[in-house]
Every structure is written in structure tokens, then in C-alpha cells.
Amino acid sequence: MPHNIPDSHNAPCRHLPVNLVLVENRIRAFMEHSTRYAFMGSMRLAKDCGVSDAAICRLLSGYGSPSYAMIVRLTQAFEKEFKQAIDPRDVAAIDGAFLTPTVCEVVGCKGCTPQAAWNDDDTLKPEYAGKADSRSRKERP
Numbered sequence: 001m002p003h004n005i006p007d008s009h010n011a012p013c014r015h016l017p018v019n020l021v022l023v024e025n026r027i028r029a030f031m032e033h034s035t036r037y038a039f040m041g042s043m044r045l046a047k048d049c050g051v052s053d054a055a056i057c058r059l060l061s062g063y064g065s066p067s068y069a070m071i072v073r074l075t076q077a078f079e080k081e082f083k084q085a086i087d088p089r090d091v092a093a094i095d096g097a098f099l100t101p102t103v104c105e106v107v108g109c110k111g112c113t114p115q116a117a118w119n120d121d122d123t124l125k126p127e128y129a130g131k132a133d134s135r136s137r138k139e140r141p
Helices: 027-032 041-049 053-060 068-082 103-107
Strands: 023-025 092-094
Touching: 027 041, 027 053, 027 068, 027 103, 041 053, 041 068
Parallel strands: none
Antiparallel strands: 023 092
């Protein structure tokens, strides 16, 4: 084996740079649990966070990862809306490893199922399944 090519046992472990790591967010789920952000939500949330509507729309559509400052601003806006402390790790998390399994549990919801909680095949999305019945709408009594 040539001297300048590392073998597989000694090869360095490669990690993605921190700015390329996928940061998932549950901004939309928090908005759906809110009365303030139910109508014109992205515009209101942007105003409350002191950012542009486009910045919130990019996060809602999954383009880009939020900065730490953005996560703090979002968390503060949601804390004001829900009148309780919220851990920023419940708003955004690396690779979806949220501190609390569902937004329902974070905000104290008893298991709502807004329209956006359902997949196209009428099964409940995992982020809403924590407190709610995970059967399809058709299977419910």
C-alpha cells in the first residue's frame, strides 16, 4: 500500500461542518397550536421575532437551518404566546432529536389534530401522535 493513502483502520472520521448539519424545526406545529399564528401566522411571527416574513417562510418550507439567534427569537415569541417556558431544543433540533417528543406535550395540548396533522393516507403524523390517537380518521369511532 502506498505510504500517502491511509488504510481504512487509520482513516480520519469525517463529519459535516456544523453549518451543513440538518436542523429540523417544529415552527409550523407550534403555530398550529396557537391562536395568534393561526391566521397570517408567518407574518405575525416574523414581526414578533423582528425578522422578515421571507426568513420565516424559508424555515417553514425547510430551506436552510435557523441560526441560534433565530431559534432564541422564535422561542421567546412562542413563550409569550403560550405563557410558559419553552426549551429551544423543542423548537429546533439537530436531525430531529427534539427534547420532548411532541409539540402537544410542550404546550400542554390534550391531543389536538389540526388538518395539517394528517398524512395524505389519513394517518396521523408522528409529531402529533404523542397524545392523540394514532389511528386513521376513518378508523376512529
